[in-house]
Structures are given as C-alpha cells and as structure tokens.
Amino acid sequence: MTTSAAPALALSDDLDELVAEIEARFDDLTLSRVRAWKDAAPGRLAVGCLPVLAPREVLWAAGALPVFIRGAGDRIDTIRGDAFYQSYICHLPRSTLELGLLGHLDVLDGMIFPNTCDVIRNLSGVWQTTFPQHFVRFVDPPQTGERATAAAFLRADLDLLYRDLCARTGRAPEPAALAEASEAYAEAARAMAALAAARLAEPWNLPADEVYQLRRAGDAMPPRDFAALVTAYVTAARGRGRRAEDRIRVCLVGAFCEQPPVALLRAAERAGCYVVDDDLTLSHESSPTAPRRDGEPMASIVHAALTTPRACAVRYDEHGAAGATLVERVRACRADGVLLAAPSFCDPALLDQPRLTGALDAAGIPHTSFKYSESSGQFQSIREQAGTFADSVKLWGTA
Template identity: 30%
Template structure:
C-alpha cells in the first residue's frame, strides 16, 4: 500500500515551527518568519531563505499580556507570545507588515523586547489606489530587498526574483486548480484538504511543495458532485477557531469564495508586466483590499458585493477576529449592502480568548439550515 499523498502536507501543519526548525537543521538553510498579510514571499525566496508564515491567532497568551494592551488581537498577541516562549529563536529574521495600528505597535514592542534580533517593518502603502502608491511600493520593495540581504547574506537580485516568480506562479496555478476542484468534487477535495495545501505552501519550500502536489489525485472525475451542499462566501483573516474547516465540510457548506489571507487571497492575482519588482507591485495592488487598507467606502462595498454575487454564494460568513478594529470598520456597510440584496449574513467573532468552538458550530449549523431550506 502506497503512502498517503496528503501526508507531507499534514506533517508540515502538525507543527509548522518544529518542521521549519528541522528543515533548517537538515539543510543549513535560512528561515525568515513573516506575519500575514502581503509580505512578498518571492523576495524572501530569492534571497535564498525559506519564507515561514506565522499565525498567532491560535496561541494562548500569558507572558505577552504584560507587554501589549489587553485589547490587542490574538494574531499580534500570539506572535509576541511565541517569541517570549523561545519558539522563534531559530529564525534568521522576522518581517512584520504595516497593515494596521496593531502591527505597527507590535513592531515597536518587538524591537524593544528583542533588540538583538533581526527584524524588519515592511511599510506597505495604506491607500493602494492613490496615484503615487505604485511608485512608493516599488521603492519600499527596493528597501526591503536590502534588508533581506542583511538578514540572509544574499541580496535578492532581479534575476533571482524572476526565477522565484516563476516558481510561485506554478505553485499558485496548481493551488487554484485545487480550489476549483473543491467546488466540483468536494467529497475528495474537501475544504479542509484544500486549505491544508494553501497553508502548508506558506510554510514549506515551494519547489518541494510543488513536487508533493504532483502526487495528489488531480483526476477531475473523482468523487461525488456537490449535491445538497450550500454555497457560501467567507470574509476574514485566518481560519479560526481550530476545526472550523472540518465543521464546514461536515455541515455541508461549500465555500465558493473567500478572502482569507492564508486562503485564496494568498494565491490570487497575477504578475504584471515590466521588471520583477514591478510585477510584484502589480500583483499586490490587484488583490482584494485587506480591511486595514483604505479606499472610498462606496468602492469597498461594491467590489465586495460584486465578488459575492459572482461566486454564486447563498450566504456570507464573516470571521471577525476579536479586537480587530480594521475588520469592524467596514462591517456595518457590508451588512447593509447584503441586506439590500437579500443575501443572508452571519457574523462570528473569533479568538483564543473566550470564544467557544461549540457555540460557533451551533451558529454555523443554524445558518446552513436557514439558507439551505430549498435544498433539504
């Protein structure tokens, strides 16, 4: 009996930090950790290092609460907790992107707490549609490349970035196919499995990850069609609490669109024309706006509504991290627009601090019954 083709991905996700630490010990390679979203992994790859996406949302905080305000979201609180616990001491560098006030405060706290560590603040533009945003982002990526060179000892040259773009384009193309197969054959390509692929891609070497994906059952005629499943659209940051992916599969919810930074948003967008840095700029600017970015309120609402309607979803689920002000800013306007279009919505507040997975399951089940009455 052959090896389960899904096992390499499960091994990575069983303990991503230990897997990366072991990879470093085995290969002698560099590991650069980064907080989500929108850190250009391609540039870290081009600098000869393994990009390791870090998620603090599922970490129970104890020490970190003495350094950050209690109203800090679990993503930031959890990252600092991992640092204080020594779990990130094997990293050769850490990248914290500027996407909200919390990540900015986290960077300054990290600098104060770990002054000897190598860390960098990626100053992403807040207004991506501003006329000067492209020029600014290009200059920031130039600066970011110099910082990576200091961390890894290898500057990410344009030639190496071009090679990295090719690897990442192949990876994202394959992951998009997995995403499409979930809609067509969810009994084999479950939502838990598809997100296992996407999450592990942000924690393992892309070339190795690509070779693992080649061994998966890509034949399109496998599995049952999604009869009786209710199509939903999900907006949030990461899949939290633990087990929510399996909940959706078990409850017959078919995710036909989502905006998670560790989900489809991580594989969306194509590279533009021009040199590799310009190509990276084009992709980053083309992505659906993360809640921490700014735009005209009307355009934010309409673009979101267009994505929901194009997906064919019968309902929308908001997974809002507790204490995330950015996620809450747009919520009333988005809810009002959905209500006007008679699209049901469910808002779930997620956190490792005081949120019950069992309660979330009950609410998801009730929502599924409400929007899927005609399928019963």
C-alpha cells in the same frame, strides 16, 4: 540553491498520506521543517511574516524563506504572551509572542511586520525590544490611489529590503533572482488557482479544514514545493469519489488575520455548509501571475502588489467597492450565502461588516455573522448558528 526550479519534495499520491503530511506541517509549531531547510545549504535565512501582506518574492530571491506567522491558534496555552495585552486586544499577537518566548521561532532570522492594523503595527515595536536578535522590518504598503507615487514609495522600500537581505545571505541583489522568485510564486499561485477551482466544483471532495491546513502548510514551504503539494492534493482529493450532500454553499469572510481554530471550520461544514471560498491565509493569493523577465522584475513585483491583491479590510477601499466586490465574488462562487466571521476586537474586519452586510442585503444574498478568537474551544453555538442559517437558506432561500 534556494530558488532552483525543481521541487525537492517527495510526495505520495495516496490521499491519506498526503493529508497526514499536510497536518504534520500545519502542526509544526516549532518550525522543525524550516530548520531542516535552512540546514540543507549554507547561507539560507528564514524570515517570519505577519499577515496580511508580505514581499515573498523579494525574500525568496534574496535566499530567505518567507514563513507566515499567524499565531498559534488553540494549539498552545498562551500565558506569557497574555501578559503583554489588555483584554480588549485580539489574540494573534499574544500567541505569536508566546511562540517567540517559548523559543519556537528561534529558527527565524528576522520578522517582517506589514501595516495590517494598529495591533500588528505596534507588535513590531514589541518585537524589536523583546527579540533584539531578530532583524525586524516594518513594511508599509502604500494606501494611496495615486499609482505613480505609491509605486515609487513601495519600490524604494522593497529595493532596500532586497539589498539588506542579500547582504545577510551573501548573494548579489540581481534582477534575475527576482524574476526566478516571481516565477516560483506564480507557479504556486497557479496551483492555488487550481485548488480554488476544484473546491468550487466539488467542495464535498475538498473539505474546508483540509484545504485550510494545506494552505497553512504552505506558510513555511518553498514555493515550488508548495505548488507540488497542492497539485498532488488536488489530484488525490478529486479522486475521493464522495457524493454531494444537501448543504448550502457559503463564502467565509473576515478571517484574514487571526485564524479560527480548524474545529470551527469543521463545525460550520458539518452544520450544513460547504465553504467554497474564504479569505483565510489571504497572503497566498497575492502573488503576481505574470512575472517579467525582461530587465525589471522588481517593477513587475511592485505593479502586482499594487494592482492584483484581493480586496480586504486592511487595504484602502479606494472606490468604495468592497460590498460590490463581495457580491460579485459570491455570485462567481455560486454561493448561497455568506458567513461573516471576524476575530473579536478586530477593528478592520468588524468595521467592514456593516458595509458588507448592506451590500449583501441589497443584493438579496443571505448572511450571518459571528465572532471568534483563535483560542476558542466551544463551537456548539456556531454549529447551531450555521445550521440554522443553512436550514433557512435551504427552506426559504433567505436567512
């Protein structure tokens, strides 16, 4: 069944073949692999999840593959989706609607919209009326610091979601399936941690565009298959034998929802940076790492959802520590500076920037900022900006 312990993926140990596999998965906008996975066994569902927060373990336990939908980037022309939004709304909902209107998301049985911002929140309503065939659920992660209250609310929400999905897949909503799903995602999280550590140690062997596309490939993969792919990639990439170049190490911050084009990541690295840490595809990092099998796995999932996620502009900064947390992260990554990259018209990311830059300034950490949209096609200015930033840091230790 879907939550079997062994990965079903046959993987090469050749890096070129692995990268080709990763790129093919990244480019699979029609979700043909998701369709193949569904067709392989009866009763399987696939449910789309918008950034940033998604109850993946609950979906997987119910027999539904979580499929992250992060827009279409610069890979399709957004025409009909554009007709839904004014010029001052970000791009992700436009291309997401375009994917739906093109039929690329027909393989999905439902969509989950987390309360990431007002745009994604309202997209849930647009989706309900535009794609009535989909099961649509809005998930409102608690933003209160009152833990017991938050846990009770989230628990009720996830219990209901689990029961509803199980009713659709014909499975019994059993705790054992939740425990197994948690273990599967914990395995993926461990693989992700190994990937992050490898990139920190030798970013010249794990370029940002590859690492990013690998994580995006995981957006539509069963967790253990994804863990296997990550592990194979890390092993192969570390054997690449490239030598370190004279580049600065940077953290990329602010791109947690609408994604930059891959070419932007390449432009930043070729301009003289190694991206050693980022908040792209943030949702992959929110897995619980210590699932419990002793009777109450849902409690464990709820606890992990409330306590372990990485700080992000869409989560209430209860202790006013966003700036300090970023500084800590930069230091832990031994980064020389920060690229603050935010999508145009992204209120959460852009409203965070002055708070983050204040903390970086106080800590003496160089930074530069720019805006992008997922459909950006011109990177010369970003290359120049990142290049100047890298040169400044190398020459004077500041920007």
